Amino acid sequence: MQKQPTIRDVAAAAGVSVAVVSRVLNPGSGPVAEATRNRVNEVMATLGYHPRTAARELKHGPPTTLGLLLADVSNPFFARLADQVVQEAHSRGIQVLLMTTQEDDQLESERLSTLIERRVSGIIATPTGNNLEIWKKLQDMGTDVVFVDRSIPALPAVDVVTINNIESARSATALLAAHGHRRIAIISGPATSTTGRDRIAGYREALESAGLEQDDLLIRSAAFRGAAGGDAMTALLNLADPPTALVVANTAQVTAVLRRLAHAGVSIPDELSVIVFEDSPWTELMTPPLTIVRQPIDLLARHSVQLALSRASGKSSGKPTVVRVDAELIERSSVARPRVRT
Amino acid sequence: MQKQPTIRDVAAAAGVSVAVVSRVLNPGSGPVAEATRNRVNEVMATLGYHPRTAARELKHGPPTTLGLLLADVSNPFFARLADQVVQEAHSRGIQVLLMTTQEDDQLESERLSTLIERRVSGIIATPTGNNLEIWKKLQDMGTDVVFVDRSIPALPAVDVVTINNIESARSATALLAAHGHRRIAIISGPATSTTGRDRIAGYREALESAGLEQDDLLIRSAAFRGAAGGDAMTALLNLADPPTALVVANTAQVTAVLRRLAHAGVSIPDELSVIVFEDSPWTELMTPPLTIVRQPIDLLARHSVQLALSRASGKSSGKPTVVRVDAELIERSSVARPRVRT
DNA sequence: AAACATAATGGAACCGGTTCCACTTTTATG
DNA sequence: CATAAAAGTGGAACCGGTTCCATTATGTTT
Structure with a gap:
């Protein structure tokens, strides 16, 4: 169990200041000489350095985590939704914190508290229908809340993605x-x-x-x-x-x-x-x-993630968005003409 | 979009120092007078204060997050595993970061990097079978790694939970x-x-x-x-x-x-x-x-979570644990005597 | 009432990054 | 060649908590 190197260890080993290392870590945040950059990268590799997310988030919490609050992942519908949401989020470099409510108000409220403490940038949820104040508070805090599959009429200001x-x-x-x-x-x-x-x-x-x-x-x-x-x-x-x-x-x-x-x-x-x-x-x-x-679960997922990240990506449109996607009726063999009553 | 109150805001409003507020936040970390405690709690409530996890984790990263790295949550087996793991983790106050690999080495490696940066306390995974060095590094860092359902024979030092x-x-x-x-x-x-x-x-x-x-x-x-x-x-x-x-x-x-x-x-x-x-x-x-x-998915989940949290809870047994649970053969009607060849 | 233990509190350093700003070294321009 | 502009770098404050340690208030013991 070795203890992890910090940015200062890297700076010392490379003979530069922490500011330089930070700039190497965040391209575009300032100039770094090509030679210096290479040296720092080498040192990071040999030291096995990995910047710590918790520390990075302290300054200006970047939109790097989404909360996904579902009733229950054993339900195949939600499972596939989770799968798609995770894939969609990953493709944008975002991580997903998965939580379940079992359709229980109380549990929902606890999960939401956790998400507040984590300062997630967005939440995609199938709400139980209660905890109105908490949802409002989340929005006040600037969290992008998206209801998927269901909505809460008493909260018209929330983005919603559902099937028609x-x-x-x-x-x-x-x-x-x-x-x-x-x-x-x-x-x-x-x-x-x-x-x-x-x-x-x-x-x-x-x-x-x-x-x-x-x-x-x-x-x-x-x-x-x-x-x-x-x-x-x-x-x-x-x-x-x-x-x-x-x-x-x-x-x-x-x-x-x-x-x-x-x-x-x-x-x-x-x-x-x-x-x-x-x-x-x-x-x-x-x-x-x-x-x-x-x-169309994939569409639900794609739109949800997009909306949940919209404010983060600057697109702070004033009005709440409602996306309604069409389901598809697929005829197979379980429908026939009724039998004539005898 | 209001900006969130910090511990110093609370301290100022309650007329105490931040140290006292912190003690109220972490019962058992030091004495606080009953009256003071109540006052601080009130202030926190009226201000709508929520301590920020990222800041808390900076000092001594507490075991509050688990990584769950599965192939694919659209597979019902994994979906139910995820559901059980999340429930089990929540019951212990632990959050779950869900990631999927699509059975792809490269993606697995990227996900693991993310988990390293987050300094999760434990990882429950269905490994693709590669990325050996990363798994080793994770263990060196003191992360509890648990393989579930499958294992990697070349990594005998990892805890494993599978069915027999x-x-x-x-x-x-x-x-x-x-x-x-x-x-x-x-x-x-x-x-x-x-x-x-x-x-x-x-x-x-x-x-x-x-x-x-x-x-x-x-x-x-x-x-x-x-x-x-x-x-x-x-x-x-x-x-x-x-x-x-x-x-x-x-x-x-x-x-x-x-x-x-x-x-x-x-x-x-x-x-x-x-x-x-x-x-x-x-x-x-x-x-x-x-x-x-x-x-027995529930058993797989329960044991996995327990092992993934074992080191955190001080139980740093030297040897890797292998848990093998028995599956159950349930006879229904899809088995019969073979038809005699004509 | 003196002496001492204990409870309650505050000040300040620290965790590991980011970022502002000042300073030095190059490079470009007239 | 002087001078301005740009590139490269370092020092130090800061984010929001936790925690050590010093200080003061309260309570106990003989």
Whole structure:
């Protein structure tokens, strides 16, 4: 366990002042003679010197770290988002501090405190919906906050990147209606979330356009965590007049819903047509391959990182930006015409 | 955009010295009168003061950050590992810097440089297998390095946490042999990886125990990224004497292999019995539900974090620790007796 | 009440970089 | 060749905390 050389060690070994070494470290911050630069670089190499980030950040905290605050990385949607965000950030020389909230206000608040103490330059988050004051404070401090996937209506000043949830749910529902379904159900996220609300709104729009009757019994909300999706599914199956088609618009609950269907022995698409919000590779491997709504995760990531770094890069546009990217409906084989009732 | 208060602002507002404020910030570092403590706390609250981590770390870099260096978080195995590591770290008040290598030496080297500059207290990584000197240097610096899932034999001094790969592949292969299969294939990770080698070793052991002939044509390695698994599958199907059973021991290639099987119209388990290393929920939703080797990701995460923090917590045991956890073979319906050749 | 231990506080150095500014040495210009 | 401008370098303050040590206030002991 050797102790690390500092900039002064390098300066001494190279026979120059620390100011010169610093200039070598930060090209463009001042002139250094070619010969001197080479000598200093050599010394740094032989000494195995690495400038310490903590010390550098002390002076004028540079935008070198982003906070990524997600509900949960075991959810494939968030996992892929994290993957893309990290890659995008790395390509710009930015590091990512990953934190999870488990959808818990209290944990979110603690994570945010940590991010404040670290003085990160930006935060990309899927907010739980509370902790309003903390979010505001973050912005006051000059941190670039970007909400991704969801937003908080009470905080209109925050940049947001989401998929077009209304349109996604609308087109999925419309596809089912076009196949002749009249009893179409939806399992969505909690109504407290913008995501949940928007998707249900899109669903309603589609029903209206198709001239179908709306039945609130066919609309089910399920929490983003736990097995609530399975219970919602069971409730739908037990209805006096059960649905012939279903949109699973809560990504986190897709597997729970499908598991329940499998256990109940419901055959897809003969007894129930299904469209899910989820584009993992396995949806294609199911029997039958599932019709899905593919979320352009790479775009979400790219825009999020860009916005989270915008103020840092000087582009301090006054108004908050809202980016809405389109999801893609991919038809496979889990949708068919409804069976005629006997 | 207000500028943040510093410890001196707090001290001035509370009418005390910075030393006192620091003591309030770090309980146990010195005596502070009850009344003073309360006053300082109040001032901090009204000023919205948050101590800056970068400054704190300058003095004696405390073990407050861990580096997590994975190949790729879009792989569900790594995603869940990341999730567990983050939760485990948070429960100890430690933050996680997430980085990905895409299995690329060069990128790995860059990421490691960043981690060196940040002076993280520990690193949990799935190494590519190169960059030996950097890993050594990291250890010299006193960083706790833990390899998870894989290891580098040339670096025997590093702590390692893996599943028992030999035994996992052995038991999976043995199960197939017990069902009467004589032509059992395996698709594993690259032979350059310890994971790939060990699993193939376990496979060979099982064949030997069962008194089965070994055929190197039935052993296929596929890279951890890309679609190599699909090609390996095709090659196996095109064999003059194709296998009747298959172990997919490369988690990253499971979906590619299954996709190829689906496209080729191979029915499971009638024409081919299959066991996969992968325990995502969807494996149960397939038709038929897949027999899997479940990797105890939570244990991997827990042990990794613990080891990565061990030196920091004073437990500087001399010898490197190797933790080997057992995977669990879960029998479902993708394994059957081989069809009699006609 | 004297003597001494202990609690509470403040001053100042320090951590490892960055940066301003002054000073010396080259190089360019008239 | 004198002189101005530019290049190269070093000294020292500074960023925002922590910590050592000296000093003063309070409390205990005989």
